Amino acid sequence: MTSTSSPSRKALSKIACNRLQKELVEWQVSPPAGFKHKVTDNLQRWVVEVVGAPGTLYASETYQLQVDFPEHYPMEAPQVIFLHPAPLHPHIYSNGHICLDILYDSWSPAMTVSSVCISILSMLSSSTVKQRPADNDRYVKNCRNGRSPKETRWWFHDDKV
């Protein structure tokens, strides 16, 4: 699904609230391995701490993901970015934007924050080199006006990393 509506501008719909509360409860019962939800009273913006998996390039490094939910979550994808400093990775831009298809075109309402987190960790874990995407500078410059990654027309590089 694509959507250009900016997250966190409009309040969550009732459906979105119900679903997020269920997700939160589920998370507290069985959080995905390697992730910690930093509790706030803001249901519409989650900050999730992620620890690099052992035996990978990012082992024991800690990063923070910011997840913003749109009004019509889960029909529309959440906006997920890394807070500064973003990990050095061929699909993660220095402004925290992540090139991962399930966050944009391949989002499905049957996915959850938890399943997204697992995908991101798996993307980190499979990286063989710590470097920025080749077009990092150009892309980051173009985003200076505060553009959401959901407004980008992503061209998904490959599914190996």
Added chain:
Amino acid sequence: MRSEDDTHDANDLDYIDDDFVDNESDDEDGYYDFLDNDESDDRQQQNYIILSEADIQHHQEEDINRVSTILSLPRAAACSLLRHYNWIVSRVTDEWFADEENTRRVVGLLEKKPIEMPNSPELTCGICFEDYPRDRMNSTACGHPFCSVCWRAYIGTSIRDGPGWALSLRCPDPSCGVAVGQDMVNLLATDEDKEKYSRYLLRSYVEDNKKIKWCPGRGCDYAVEFVLGSGSYDVCCNCSYGFCWNCTEEAHRPVDCSTVAKWMLKNSSESANMNWISANSKPCPKCERPIEKDHGCMHMTCTPPCKFEFCWLCLGAWSDHGESTGGFYACNRYEAAKQEGTYDESENRREMAKKSLERYTHYYERWATNESSRQKALVDLHSMQTEKLEKLSDIQSLPALQLKFTTEAWLQIVECRRVLKWTYAYGFYLPEHERAKRQFFEYLQGEAESGLELLHQCAEKELQVYLDEESPSKHFDDFLTKLANLTSVTRNYFENLVRALETGLKDVEAIDQQATCSRASSSKTMDGKGRGSGPSDSMDDTNHWLCDLCTYANLKSSNICQMCQQRRS
């Protein structure tokens, strides 16, 4: 069957070369010529079919039924298959029989339910995570259960995202990929979304189909199916809009699609403006804002807040000017540099930009004027058909059927204006150095123009006389014959003109080569001036190339257009 080339190759140019409208010999000949003219009928044989919305629906339904019958699949599955393979029935069956399993996987059609649901009375919706009784859950062939509220929202979101999403919708379960077809949409979506979905499906039959295109005419709902590989792309829709099926611009014979694209791009792009600015303005040497100078002296003062005073000619500060530069009002810094031939490259650039702009304006104006004449002729044609014809038939006491020549004349005028208009785009891109071709082209164009004027005048002014009369005129028969003759002669002339231009005036090529040879050998004696290369010579084709995009004349030494940065082709 005789090929088109055979029919006009040899005689073509003689044909055109014949005096165009010879009033003296304006006798019955032309008339019979017109009646005998089967050659044009030959060419105008229809190679396209115009489809109304009902026709499209009918064709689509037929295709769906065929696939559904051949493969013994439900309608929705046949529909998904066809849409995936761009509505080509043979492609669908080929793929299916070559590898059914793979085709099923790619399109999202499953043979059996891959998952078993627990036997509990309630199931959990995979989207809202609420529990509902089984009978309130729905799923595609795969069996992944979602509640009807979530299905409706899921389908609705895909429809808002557009046909590309809606028509290739899959089960929401990320690991699944089973197609969600029209049957599910009709079962679960809102009425508004069902309607939109079926519109998307109809549009897809045209838009994803390589043989069918929508008529681009304003407000027109027809589509045109074209029989590929059959000559001219010009089609005329039932809405009376004539367009090129290949590029969907309006009909543009004798110019080819790529030239039209270049020309339209040129007309719309900023490049023309850029040339204009460059030719008529210079940047302020201090703040660099473009300054236009229409007339007046060379002493320039930039607008506030800059207020820089400078000399238009040398762009130096005005304060530097005085007796040393030959007086305040005669900047010989420019003159001296010009005499030495070393004057600023950007000055040179402005000269050339101005020239190419003038050239473009010449062709553009004529192209646009012919278009407005054509529009006017369309209005006149309409008034002829709706009121004048009846009036004329009353006054001259002739049945309207015998007056059909008047309508035909107007139809011909409309068509000729269209052709003439495009000859200006043709002329614009005809290379400067093919001199014989250019000369011949301009001659043909001129003849076409004056011939058309005769016809236009006859159909407009001379006819008016008979419309103003009270009773039948004995000259009216003669007038009709004349009008019919003129129409026929003009039609022939334009048809030959179109063909000659479409073949790239190739008959002139031989002559052209000879001409350039003799010119080259005689140039030493004729020219005599040796290396006296003034600005006009700098446009000579040997030292320059014309940019495809903006037509700026660039120096041979550079490969990128200085004006618009386009690469040299």
